[in-house]
Structures are given as C-alpha cells and as structure tokens.
Amino acid sequence: MTLVKKFLGAVAAVGLTAGAASAEPALMYDLGGKFDKSFNEAAYNGAKRWAEETGMSYREIEVTAEPQRVEFATRLAEAGFNPIVVLGFQNAATVEEVAPKYPDTSFAIIDVSWLDIPNLQQISFAEHEGSYLVGMLAAMASESGTIGFVGGMDVPLIRHFGCGYAQGAKAVNPDINIVANMTGTTPTAWNDPVKGGELTKAQISQGADVVYAAAGGTGVGVLQTAADEGILSIGVDSNQNYLHPGQVLTSMLKRVDQAVYDVFAAGVEGFEPGVRVMGLENEGVGYALDEFNAALITPEMQEAVDAAKASIIAGDTEVVAYYTNDSCPVLEF
C-alpha cells in the first residue's frame, strides 16, 4: 500500500462525508482493488450496469489497508447511503461491528453466510456447483485422462472450488487422474504467476492436458503457460476466455455483478435480510460460452453439461460442498 493510495483513500473518505445524499446505494470493495479483473471488478460491472440502466448514481470506496475497513463502512452508513454492499468474506467482522449500530441502514455482504444480523443480507455462491460443470467439461476435453487444478492460497474456499471440480470430472470419467496443487499458504500465493506457470509445467509433465486455475493473479500465469505449452486451461470468477482465444476451454463464472445489481435494483424497499445463495438455478454460477471457446465445446459436451445442470437444480445430483465436513470425498489436498 503506497502513500499515494492511502492519500487517495483519505480524500475519498473526506469527500463522502461532505456530499451526503439521501438513499443512494454504496459499494465497498475489498483489498485487491476495483480493477482486479475478477471478484471486485465483477461487482463494479454490476453497479455500473445498474447506474446505466436507471440513470441513478451510487457511491463506491476502495479499501486499501486493513484498518480502513470499519472506518469506511461507518462513514458510508453515517453519510446516509442505503443499501450498502460490502464485498468479501474478510469484511464479515466489519459488518458485524458496523451494521448493528445503524439498524435503519440495509447492508449486504458477499461471500458470507454465517452471520445473524437483522438488517443484513448475506449472499453466498455455490462455487462447487459451477466448478462441477467445468470439471465435467475438463474431463470430456481431456485426451490423456489426467487433468490439473491450480489453487491460489490454501484456504477452505479454494478447496471448495477444487472439490467441486474433481466431483464433476469423476462423474464423467471415474478413472480420471486429478493433479491438484496449491500455490502457497500466504497471500503472496494470489500474485505469483511465475510459480503458477511452473506448477502448470509440473502438471503437464504428469500428463495433465486441461488445467483449472482458481488462483487470482497467479492464474494469469497458469493460463499463459497452458497456452504456450499447447494445452487447455479454465479461467475463474470472470469470463477469461478472451485472454487466449481458442486455448481457454471455458471459465467458471461467479456472478458477483448480478448479486450487486440485484441488491441495488431492489433498493431499500425491496431489501430482504437473510441468506441468499446464488447457485445454478438463479444463474449465480455457471460456465462461460462465447465466440472464443465455441470451437472447443462440442454440442455433445454442452448437452451433457446442461443435463447435469438441470439435474443439480432438480436435486437429483448432489455436489458435496467442501465445507460440509471439511474434506473432499474424491480429492485429497
């Protein structure tokens, strides 16, 4: 975090208190920044879409250091913004502290589902279901019978991604070999494309010909090396198919933009506290299909995945979440 950034943050915070507007919604980004090509940027896109469609405005603020979390959230509430959307599970404690102090303000938090606050909507994503679908695609596209998974920092959320992926792959081919690696155990693991690239090469030498990256900035290195070495890769969170046209099999979509859009669109009147799960049935997660990967996904593959999707929505196929008992039935990490 640079001085410049801190300074800008401070200026933004001062600006907030000065221009108090009535019932404008606000959005608070997590560390990682607004333009991270992934999680935060997806939220920004959702807010932008809402602003363009309604012609109304919203306030946004970017957290650049840990101590700012509570301070910024308090300032937003103090200035009368409503509803306030806060991003990221790392802000759970922030909301826990701020939301009860402003019972008339509606808060929403993304990637959290375990709090109990009356004026809070919690939105969580069924990442395992989306990963299940891309796992099926990976298994169908693989010719070697070995596929790879590169995670970022070794946290339960990332194992959750990997576990769904493995279950999907095994559903297509029970004998498939899944090579799973985590980049590291510290936050640097989110931004180490060099290590991501080396992990990809290591997985290729173990026979992998499709690699799924759930690793933030490290994933950029995974997708790059996969493209260089002539194997397929799978992107995550946002649609990353365009990064290497024809060489990215698909992307696991997590529609943070939709979640933010929905909260903004509902406004104060339509606000619903409680837990909202964004899964396959409400298009909260899914796989990306566009002109960049159209040639890679055959009609049979699409048919199989869509059938599985319908079956999951109907409750006939159960994808086990890693969180259920903190272990994965088909993959060891």
Place this chain on the structure above:
Amino acid sequence: MDFLTLIQILDSSVRLAIPLLFACLAGLFSERAGIFDIGLEGKMLMAAFFSAAVAALTGNVWIGCLAGIGSAVSLSAIHGIASITFRGNQLISGVAINFLAAGLTVLVAEAWFSQGGRTPSLSGFGENARFNGITLPFAEQAAEGGMLGQVYSELISGHSILVYVGFLTVPLTWYLLFRTRFGLRLRAVGENPAAVDTAGVSVVTLRFAAVGICGVLCGLAGAYLSTGLQAGFVKDMSSGRGFIALAALIFAKWRPWYALAACLLFGFLQALSLRPDAVERITQMDVPGQLLDALPYILTVVILAGFVGKAIPPRAGGEPYVKER
C-alpha cells in the same frame, strides 16, 4: 523416480534459480561495498513492470529489458543518494524502495493499460515481445541419444537467453571482484573505507559504482520474471524472491560461486515443492510442500546461528562513511 522426471525437476530448478541468482549477485556487489540492500525485491518488481510494459508498447523485448534495467538503476540511484550521499539509514531506504516499487508499478500500470495494475499478455504483441527459449544446436538429435543427450536437450537447451547470461555472470562477478583492481578496491571499501580513502581512492564513487551494478543485475532479474518466465506483469509478482535472494547471499557468505550453489539449491527446493508426487515416491512419506518452501529460510537461520561455519558480513556494511576531519 524416473530419469526424465528428475530432469524436469532440475529444469524447473534452473528457471526458478535464475531470478534468485541475478538478485543475489546484485546484493553481493552492493553489500561487498558496504551498502546493505533490502530493496532488491522492489527493484526486481520495478524492472519486471517496466520490461513488460515497454516490451508491450514497442513490441521489442530488448528495449523492454533496457527499460527494466533503467528503472532498477534509478531506484538504485535513490538508494545511493539516500544512503551514500546523505548517509541515511540503509535499511530504511531499502524498505522505502520496496514500498515505492509496489505502489508505483500498479499505479503506472493502471494509468497506461487500465487492466487493474497489469500489463496485457505479451503473447499478443508478436514473436519479439518476449524472450523465447533458445534451442541449442543438435538438441533435437541429442534427445534420442540416451541420458546424456536428454540432459543436453531438456536441461541445458531450451532456456531463454537470460538464463545463459545469468550463469555467465557468476564467473564474471568472481573475476571482477577478485582479479581486478576495481574489485579489490570495492571489497576494501566494504571492509575498511577509511583505508581506501587514505589511499586516495574515492569511497563515494566506488560505492555508487557497486550500487549501480546492483541495479543492472536486479533489472535483469525482473526482466526475466516478466518477459522470460511469464509474458506480462502482475502486481507484486516478485513474491518475495528478493528476500530469498538475500537469504541465499548470507547462505553463500558473500561469495559468487557459493551464491550460484545456494541459488541452485533454493531453486531446487522450490521446484521439489511443485512435485509432491515425486517427493512422496522417493521418501515414501508425505512431505508437506510448505516445509520445502520454508527450507531456504531454515537453512539460512542454521548458517546464521553458526552451525555450519560462520557467516561474517563485510565489516563496514550498513555504516555510512564519514570522512575524518
């Protein structure tokens, strides 16, 4: 473990060792001249960004590499002015450089490319926008020729030019430091600057020269990260390699050949942690990758604790030189 797996792991070791080696030798020059430099990380990061950014803008990786070196040298100059000219605290200046680089790279990247503090992938800017692997002569025929052939074709051939430059830098450093007058003076300035001053040689000039060489080598390390190993810059992509290089420098006791060995060892440990399957097959037990990642630091602590010989830093290291009146 079969032979080919071993070669692949060694191949990966070399790729992971080269950025460490450049940074380690950079630190060697600086610290041998009495200037501690914990800003290796920041210089590397700055160079990684400017090499990738300029390579993307010009489509020529060589110009990018020069820009990377230039940016690292200018950070070196800041370090030099702060700690040599103004006799500031060298550690503080180094920390400041790390912070400056971490912020400035993202800021400039966002202003130039608007991709969230990244550069676009260099693979979209033509063949010359990044360092490609060089296939040495006869590598393809050698691949058929048994083990030795495989070593040649897989391990020795196929790296980008900076890898070969990196290996050449080691004997060059050794020669420069231990066989030339410049090297003798540079080492002397790190041990006893007063003596060098008495002999009529400028301490300030020598130290600036050392810090400058340090910048050039950090520049090469950064350029290798973003244009050799990867094809573009991602924020904070140096991921602590500058600090591992510092550990390697202590491990090598400030000597160039030992630095090569230390960096190769640390690279090998990193490469091993990428292949838990192979490690498990050899050791017959589940060795956690985190242990392998931590080993460089553990080894350095062991060395520092004096179990394996003594690591004695240059005597005048960390102290600004004040001419006696």
